[in-house]
Amino acid sequence: MVVRTDSYKLAVLGTLTMIMLISNGCAQPGRSRDRAVSLYVDAMILHEQDEKDEAIAKLIEAIELDPQFAMAYSLKGDIHRDRAEYDQSADSYDAATQLDPWSFRDFFNLGKVTQIMKQFLRAVKAYVRACELEPDHFGAHLGAGQCYYELEDYDSAYEYGRIAGQIDPNSSDTSLLLGDIFEARKDHEQAVAAYRRALEIQGNKPEIMVALARAYLGTQRYDAAKELLASAIQLEPKNAVAYRYLGFAHLKLRDIDTAVANYSKAVEIDSSDWVAHKNLGVVYMLKAINNNDTGMKAKGIEHWNTSLDINPNQPKLRRLLEKYSK
Numbered sequence: 614m615v616v617r618t619d620s621y622k623l624a625v626l627g628t629l630t631m632i633m634l635i636s637n638g639c640a641q642p643g644r645s646r647d648r649a650v651s652l653y654v655d656a657m658i659l660h661e662q663d664e665k666d667e668a669i670a671k672l673i674e675a676i677e678l679d680p681q682f683a684m685a686y687s688l689k690g691d692i693h694r695d696r697a698e699y700d701q702s703a704d705s706y707d708a709a710t711q712l713d714p715w716s717f718r719d720f721f722n723l724g725k726v727t728q729i730m731k732q733f734l735r736a737v738k739a740y741v742r743a744c745e746l747e748p749d750h751f752g753a754h755l756g757a758g759q760c761y762y763e764l765e766d767y768d769s770a771y772e773y774g775r776i777a778g779q780i781d782p783n784s785s786d787t788s789l790l791l792g793d794i795f796e797a798r799k800d801h802e803q804a805v806a807a808y809r810r811a812l813e814i815q816g817n818k819p820e821i822m823v824a825l826a827r828a829y830l831g832t833q834r835y836d837a838a839k840e841l842l843a844s845a846i847q848l849e850p851k852n853a854v855a856y857r858y859l860g861f862a863h864l865k866l867r868d869i870d871t872a873v874a875n876y877s878k879a880v881e882i883d884s885s886d887w888v889a890h891k892n893l894g895v896v897y898m899l900k901a902i903n904n905n906d907t908g909m910k911a912k913g914i915e916h917w918n919t920s921l922d923i924n925p926n927q928p929k930l931r932r933l934l935e936k937y938s939k
Contacts, residue, residue, distance in 0.1 A: 649679035656688060665692050683712035687719050694726055702726045717746040724756050733763040751780040758790050770794050785815035792824055801831030819849040826858055838862045853883035864896060872896045890920035891930055898937060914938060
């Protein structure tokens with residue numbers, strides 16, 4: 614049990630008084646409202662003591678007494694978020710924003726938890742409202758940009774990412790986002806510049822190194838990509854994506870055997886990587902054609918089939934498979 618000091622108790626009483634003043638406009642009058650506020654303060658203390666179940670029970674009771682109690686929904690959202698119960702957290706924050714449409718905190722937190730759940734449309738709406746409420750908030754603009762990127766609305770993603778970069782020019786996350794947007798637009802040179810900036814800020818982080826190498830591949834700088842990917846793999850030996858791109862770099866440099874080795878390593882690390890399976894099939898098929906090797910052809914067809922099992926929506930690969938399976 615945590616022992617409370619007098620100063621702490623006074624602070625809680627001050628909070629209670631503030632909430633009671635805020636709650637004067639609530640639908641539930643008199644004793645119901647006062648009881649709801651008292652339960653909310655109990656929940657605050659229980660939450661701080663890490664007694665989450667008891668805190669949520671108090672908040673549920675408070676909400677039953679006063680269904681318009683936005684702060685109770687907000688705290689309930691916090692507790693569910695801390696427990697990685699993101700569905701319940703999002704619903705609680707959503708209720709809080711309905712009751713208090715001026716609460717930046719609840720809109721921002723709603724954006725964060727729905728982004729975690731990959732509900733990007735729901736998240737972007739929350740982030741955009743948060744940006745309206747606090748136009749200089751970095752995290753809200755970055756979150757909006759990231760979610761617009763996932764929704765493939767690259768113009769909106771760029772606009773929010775650009776503003777986030779103005780708010781915090783030293784953020785590697787913003788540079789990484791802008792690099793991703795430029796890559797999606799096939800503007801590889803701009804992507805290279807953005808990813809380089811991210812590396813300058815963050816240092817040798819494999820995620821950024823792989824992204825920069827991908828942009829180098831787009832500009833046909835295969836040797837530069839190869840060196841960067843090799844460095845990323847030294848830092849993160851189980852990085853399947855780095856091996857996949859390294860396979861592509863060696864393929865473009867006409868080093869087929871090394872391409873096979875790297876693609877094979879990629880699928881060994883991540884057997885669900887349908888792109889690596891597809892490309893490994895391609896290099897096996899090239900070896901089969903060059904050497905008239907039916908064994909290599911069989912391996913190529915096997916990896917193409919695996920790629921299609923994982924991702925059936927590959928019409929070009931299906932046509933290739935039909936052609937070479939005859």
